Amino acid sequence: MSTKQDLYNQCVQLVDMRFKSIQGHISDIQNSLLSETKSSAGDKHETGRAMLQLEREKAGRQLAEINKLRTALSKINIEKKTTHVGLGSLVYTSKAHYFIAVSLGALKGGEKNFYAISPSTPIGELLMGKRIGEEVSFNGNSFVIEQLT
Numbered sequence: 001m002s003t004k005q006d007l008y009n010q011c012v013q014l015v016d017m018r019f020k021s022i023q024g025h026i027s028d029i030q031n032s033l034l035s036e037t038k039s040s041a042g043d044k045h046e047t048g049r050a051m052l053q054l055e056r057e058k059a060g061r062q063l064a065e066i067n068k069l070r071t072a073l074s075k076i077n078i079e080k081k082t083t084h085v086g087l088g089s090l091v092y093t094s095k096a097h098y099f100i101a102v103s104l105g106a107l108k109g110g111e112k113n114f115y116a117i118s119p120s121t122p123i124g125e126l127l128m129g130k131r132i133g134e135e136v137s138f139n140g141n142s143f144v145i146e147q148l149t
Contacts, residue, residue, distance in 0.1 A: 026060070029056045030056070086100065092147035093144060097109075097112055099114045101118070102116060
């Protein structure tokens with residue numbers, strides 16, 4: 001399996017794990033809302049329900065974000081060869097290595113460490129469209145793109 005395929009698979013697994021976790025959390029909230037019984041302290045009951053509903057809305061927003069990540073991952077063609085940085089590129093630089101996909105942080109690809117980043121992150125925006133040999137400056141650090149796959 002190629003490094004790119006391995007990193008892509010790791011991203012899919014991480015996103016799926018987050019999705020399942022949030023779904024479980026939403027299910028727990030739903031069960032709490034359904035089992036909430038009216039106590040003699042009516043205000044306390046209403047406050048509890050309101051807090052659960054806010055928590056459910058927050059989890060719903062998190063689920064929407066996860067679905068955006070899934071959509072972004074589905075647009076990546078890991079077989080595509082490119083001469084410039086784009087979605088799905090592995091970017092080897094003189095400082096660090098990047099997988100242009102979705103923002104998931106550090107991943108291990110073979111013997112190397114990569115950062116899974118979105119094209120819309122500050123570093124992703126700087127890298128997009130660049131070619132091998134081009135220099136990029138970020139936060140006072142300069143580095144050169146050494147290899148693209």
